[in-house]
Amino acid sequence: MKALIETMVRPLVDYPDEVTVHEQEEENKITYHLSVHKEDVGKVIGRHGRIAKAIRTVVYAAASNSTKRVYLDIM
Template sequence: MKDLIETIVKPLVDFPEDIQVSIREENRAVTYLLSVNKNDMGKVIGKQGRIAKAIRTVVYAAGTSQEKKIFLEIK
């Protein structure tokens, strides 16, 4: 899942080397924390959050095979 998130985000940003994805696991949930360069934040979020919503949709769809709930936070 981490690789999927990086693959989606890298073409969107100017500083792909600053992309970091960390994982926080809890009882029945897995949260992926996406961190990008502050100059790329607008590109990842998009107008009215459309790009962020699309990224979350793909990640959630890919995670349906798991028994846990998937979340994506963008920092």
């Protein structure tokens, strides 16, 4: 899942080397923390959050077979 998130985000940003995804797994959920360079946050979120919503939609669809709930946090 981490590779999927990085693959989607890297082409969007000016500093692709600073894209990092950390996974935090708990009993009933998995949270992915996406962090990018401070100048690229707006590009990942997009106008009115459209790009962030699209990224989350793809991630949630890819994790639909999982028994745990998946969350994506953009920092």
